[in-house]
Amino acid sequence: MSNMQKKTDVILIGAGVMSATLGSLLKELAPEWEIKVFEKLAVAGEESSNEWNNAGTGHAALCELNYTSEKPDGSVDISKAVKINEQFQLSRQFWSYLVNKNLIRNPQDFIMPIPHMSFVEGEKNVTFLRNRFKALSDNPLFQGMEFSDDPKKLKEWIPLIMEGRTSNEPIAATKIDSGTDVNFGALTRMLFDHLKTKNVEINYNHSIEDIKRAEDGSWDLKVHNIETGYIDDYNAKFVFIGAGGGSLPLLQKTGIPESKQIGGFPVSGLFMVCKNPEVIARHHAKVYGKAKVGAPPMSVPHLDTRYINNEKALLFGPFAGFSPKFLKTGSNLDLIGSVKPNNVLTMLAAGVKEMALTKYLIQQVLLSNEKRMEELREFIPNAKSEDWEIVVAGQRVQVIKDTKAGKGTLQFGTEVVSASDGSIAALLGASPGASTAVHVMLEVLEKCFPQHMFEWNSKIREMLPSFGESLVDNPKLFQEIHTSTAETLGLSKKELVYN
Numbered sequence: 254m255s256n257m258q259k260k261t262d263v264i265l266i267g268a269g270v271m272s273a274t275l276g277s278l279l280k281e282l283a284p285e286w287e288i289k290v291f292e293k294l295a296v297a298g299e300e301s302s303n304e305w306n307n308a309g310t311g312h313a314a315l316c317e318l319n320y321t322s323e324k325p326d327g328s329v330d331i332s333k334a335v336k337i338n339e340q341f342q343l344s345r346q347f348w349s350y351l352v353n354k355n356l357i358r359n360p361q362d363f364i365m366p367i368p369h370m371s372f373v374e375g376e377k378n379v380t381f382l383r384n385r386f387k388a389l390s391d392n393p394l395f396q397g398m399e400f401s402d403d404p405k406k407l408k409e410w411i412p413l414i415m416e417g418r419t420s421n422e423p424i425a426a427t428k429i430d431s432g433t434d435v436n437f438g439a440l441t442r443m444l445f446d447h448l449k450t451k452n453v454e455i456n457y458n459h460s461i462e463d464i465k466r467a468e469d470g471s472w473d474l475k476v477h478n479i480e481t482g483y484i485d486d487y488n489a490k491f492v493f494i495g496a497g498g499g500s501l502p503l504l505q506k507t508g509i510p511e512s513k514q515i516g517g518f519p520v521s522g523l524f525m526v527c528k529n530p531e532v533i534a535r536h537h538a539k540v541y542g543k544a545k546v547g548a549p550p551m552s553v554p555h556l557d558t559r560y561i562n563n564e565k566a567l568l569f570g571p572f573a574g575f576s577p578k579f580l581k582t583g584s585n586l587d588l589i590g591s592v593k594p595n596n597v598l599t600m601l602a603a604g605v606k607e608m609a610l611t612k613y614l615i616q617q618v619l620l621s622n623e624k625r626m627e628e629l630r631e632f633i634p635n636a637k638s639e640d641w642e643i644v645v646a647g648q649r650v651q652v653i654k655d656t657k658a659g660k661g662t663l664q665f666g667t668e669v670v671s672a673s674d675g676s677i678a679a680l681l682g683a684s685p686g687a688s689t690a691v692h693v694m695l696e697v698l699e700k701c702f703p704q705h706m707f708e709w710n711s712k713i714r715e716m717l718p719s720f721g722e723s724l725v726d727n728p729k730l731f732q733e734i735h736t737s738t739a740e741t742l743g744l745s746k747k748e749l750v751y752n
């Protein structure tokens with residue numbers, strides 16, 4: 254055991270896409286700051302950020318029906334969709350900045366163009382989709398979206414989904430060609446490779462065991478070196494807890510008032526992966542359906558063309574389920590261990606309120622493979638069981654907190670929780686997730702380094718020309734950014750050309 258405490262400016266806990274993004278932003282804004290990363294696994298991007306653990310959708314609200322809601326008069330509220338689209342444009346700008354500066358290379362290894370589609374069945378859903386299309390197609394951020402309820406057109410767009418469809422129910426879809434598939438695992442690994450060249454010390458097989466406030470307001474960390482078994486002492490002026498599902502237990506250890514009355518509800522996931530190259534070749538889109546009644550938004554079924562290790566793949570899911578683990582590599586005691594005197598009432602209230610959800614998730618875990626095939630056949634009527642296998646996806650820990658809506662309310666978004674002096678921040682929740690990493694990490698910077706934001710402003714604007722701007726109110730800027738990022742990221746061939 255080494256007794257010498259090592260001091261540094263910044264510690265990033267976890268080597269997922271969030272720490273990778275924050276580290277990369279900080280290295281551009283404050284290159285002289287010393288940054289150390291601690292990751293308990295042997296490599297970067299192995300938990301939720303791994304390509305097999307998430308759906309790889311570049312969430313820009315082009316196809317996800319849960320980002321637009323129906324108002325009582327039947328019109329569609331698109332405000333959330335606009336926000337998410339603008340946030341995704343920030344990610345595209347940052348990735349383009351890194352490519353243009355040669356800090357990362359070969360963008361096709363992490364981002365590919367793919368049409369994003371929504372697909373619905375039944376009169377009511379078709380009406381909703383048509384109204385959603387009307388509301389979005391007038392908006393500059395969603396230009397190029399098409400709608401069709403004509404089976405012939407749909408056959409052209411999605412032959413695999415249309416083949417063998419016998420039901421007389423009305424069907425409809427929207428399609429927009431400017432969607433993306435993002436390999437967040439590859440991106441995370443690229444960003445850590447880049448950080449290594451900037452003298453960031455990345456310590457794999459190192460698990461953070463404890464975090465305590467030091468007398469001068471900085472943070473003392475106990476770090477378990479998994480290879481040697483030693484516990485080392487570190488101190489940092491700023492700590493980012495980017496431990497994915499592992500963030501909540503670490504946040505609780507800090508004891509900051511902002512960490513109280515918060516709980517976590519883990520949701521596990523499964524994907525079905527197609528093994529038949531002929532079937533894979535016949536589909537070319539991310540097709541999102543509508544969540545079943547009672548299902549949480551993260552279990553919206555979708556059939557996705559993916560690019561993994563530069564090969565085309567086809568995945569369906571995710572099937573949500575319940576597991577008490579906070580990380581895929583976590584422990585069955587994670588959930589119970591996160592119940593503390595300060596959040597027990599919050600957790601109990603959520604337990605009572607979310608009985609239906611828990612029941613739904615447990616039912617999902619118990620689904621047989623044939624039942625899962627039946628759900629897949631709602632998308633691909635002719636799907637054969639022998640062409641598909643199951644892979645276990647990542648864990649999401651949804652935040653539970655007391656809100657105006659009541660005690661113990663389950664949240665489906667992402668939350669940055671930070672100390673009032675900005676010396677520590679944690680990221681909780683997982684949606685919209687990795688796609689909006691740049692926006693979320695800017696929020697961390699704004700909350701934790703308000704004193705530097707003025708000095709950093711021009712560099713941030715250089716990296717992210719739309720920083721602080723509303724793109725929906727500035728269609729010309731949107732067009733410039735969308736076109737230039739498409740070119741840099743190799744998306745332009747199939748992207749729309751705006752007039």
Ligand SMILES: Cc1cc2nc3c(=O)[nH]c(=O)nc-3n(C[C@H](O)[C@H](O)[C@H](O)COP(=O)(O)OP(=O)(O)OC[C@H]3O[C@@H](n4cnc5c(N)ncnc54)[C@H](O)[C@@H]3O)c2cc1C
Nearest residue numbers: 267269270271293300301302308310461497499686687688
């Ligand atoms: C099924 C599923 C589908 C998804 N689909 C999408 C999608 O289509 N598009 C999208 O944008 N997002 C999606 N997401 C969300 C996205 O994957 C996450 O938001 C994102 O990967 C979170 O990144 P992170 O860096 O916070 O966490 P992670 O990638 O989980 O990284 C956290 C890291 O911290 C490490 N760690 C944990 N505890 C400790 C400790 N004590 N000490 C040291 N290290 C520790 C872990 O080992 C891990 O490597 C999906 C998520 C899931 C689960």
